[in-house]
Amino acid sequence: MRRTKAFIPTTKEAPNDASLPSHIFLARAGFISQVAAGLYNYMPLAKRVIKKIENIINEEMTAVGAQEVELSFVTPADLWAESGRIEKFGKELLRFKDRKNNLFVLGPTHEEMMVDLVRNRVTSYKNLPLNLYQIKTKFRDEARPRFGLMRGREFIMKDGYSFHATTADLDREFDAMEAAYKKILARLGLDFRVVEADSGAIGGSGSKELMVLADSGEDTIAVCSKCEYGANIEAAKRSKRKVIPEAPEAEFNKFLTPDTKTIEALATSFNVDPYYTVKCIAKRVVYEDESEIVLFFVRGCDNLQEVKALNATEALDIVDVTEEELAEIGLIPGFIGPLDQDKAKHVIDVDLKDAANMICGANEQDYHFIGVDLGILSDVAYFADIAEVNEGDICPHCDGELSFTKGIEVGHIFKLGTTYSEALKAEFLDENGKAQPFIMGTYGMGVSRLVAAVVEQHHDENGCKWTKATAPYMVNIMISNIKDEAQVELGEKLYGQLQESGVEVMLDDRKERFGFKMKDAELIGFPYTVIIGKELVNGSVQVYDRMTTEKLLVPADDIYTKIMELL
RNA sequence: CGGGGUGUAGCUCAGUAUGGUUAGAGUACCUGGUUUGGGACCAGGGGGCCGAAGGUUCGAGUCCUUUCACCCCGACCA
CATH class of the missing domain: 3.30.930.10 (Bira Bifunctional Protein; Domain 2)
Incomplete structure (x- = not known):
């Protein structure tokens, strides 16, 4: 393809709505153009x-x-009704009717x-x-x-x-x-x-x-x-922790803990690792026809993983609850604990099963329990894997660490x-x-x-770097000065040779300056650009490798062979 | 679907607080010339329903109302 004939509208500036490199470069380099939200033309x-x-x-x-x-x-809406997904997908399904008033998706x-x-x-x-x-x-x-x-x-x-x-x-x-x-x-x-x-x-x-x-x-x-x-x-x-912080020694007791509503405050005031505290995350879980408040408990050092929570409750959705909703069922945020199983449905993280020496809310304003042995719940409570893994946790299959x-x-x-x-x-x-x-x-x-x-995965500040398997063209032949007959002659010759060999090749034959064409080549990201320019008087051309950004000096007579080698 | 933002030339944006000749710049494009190793320079030129509709006014890109579109954060995402 000759660049002078190609429809590749490159631009110096990115559209203002692009933020990701792939979006910016694909737009700037003339690969795609936006039509509407989430709709693109492929050039x-x-x-x-x-x-x-x-x-x-x-x-x-x-x-x-x-x-x-x-x-x-275009698919008949009846099929989606048959599987039940017409509701499940909801508005994501673009629906419309034909002239006979049949619904399609x-x-x-x-x-x-x-x-x-x-x-x-x-x-x-x-x-x-x-x-x-x-x-x-x-x-x-x-x-x-x-x-x-x-x-x-x-x-x-x-x-x-x-x-x-x-x-x-x-x-x-x-x-x-x-x-x-x-x-x-x-x-x-x-x-x-x-x-x-x-x-x-x-x-x-x-x-x-x-x-x-x-x-x-x-x-x-x-x-x-x-x-x-x-x-x-x-x-x-993850596997169970191998290194466990030193456990606090305490008999089961109820402690006055005013203003101690966060795990951080709790751990600080008792001087224990958050590992020994119980965190409660109250959520409203939504089912097809109803919803209810569910209390999720994880260790203080962990966080709730909502997708796991969703699976554990077999719910459709999980939404936040307000303090008022909790107050209605007698729960005080900051002081909620797992020992009263009757106030709401509980889901307790598996890592808390049989956990001892724990500190948890007492379900009473300004009070926490200490020295709690959750083993007493092991037969009555519902345990599930609901905690999000942390960096540094132990791999479930070996003793490696997760990152x-x-x-x-x-x-x-x-x-x-x-x-x-x-x-x-x-x-x-x-x-x-x-x-x-x-x-x-x-x-x-x-x-x-x-x-x-x-x-x-493959770009730099100047543009795309296509892999050999994905490149729109493998080789770009850049004639630095289109008025230089020797450059043009070699460019045309190499272009013909490569085409005959079945190589996908672009010939940049535009009447532009070196810098302009070079920037353009980098933006588009051809794996190789043959620069036929000032080195030609010395009998050489350069091969610019987009992936490594290195330029290789090659004798002009060997360039065809060299390119065929590189591919 | 909640919160925020932006719509002016193909693209990037001024101009809008305080309404007032013919709506601007850069870039891109066309013509001619100079230039030719990192998005050059000079001269000339084409290109606008100022997102849309209504309103206020002698006069609206600018003020008011409605609406549409696009972007960002979040929720959502086989």
């Missing part, structure tokens, strides 16, 4: 990157036996559609397993789209669905998909981590997220310093089980001629988000 460069990612996904999916399909983007994900496609067509265990996928635009009317391609309302996703006769077979496929996804991300040149995730409201028995490591990631993940363990903080587990890092969720694989096949009555006949719901898995990968993730 030629972006389209090329997307195709490359899609090709790699297609190759790896084919390699593991998945088959590509393409389902209608723009597909945000396609479990229902895929199950509908397969049910009554695959009816025997002999035809299982089956793995179907598509790469397609999705639409979710998100409350707050942001960060450019990272969280758009319209986005491109690879979504795959597998159908099995047994859970063992699902487990096998799940592992195969994890391996395939890892291969895809490795081929794209990304530094990533597979982490355990919350399987949450969707249900199912397991889920993993593929996280591209980048400071700007929206997710916090806990990773082990020694082993492969990694988990989204929403699902991260936090930020990740961009680019893939999510799920063992769905029979949630959708039961809801949509999608069944097959097993060996005994008995009808069974399909056991399903679902595997998503955010293609447009990957475009952003590559830039988030």
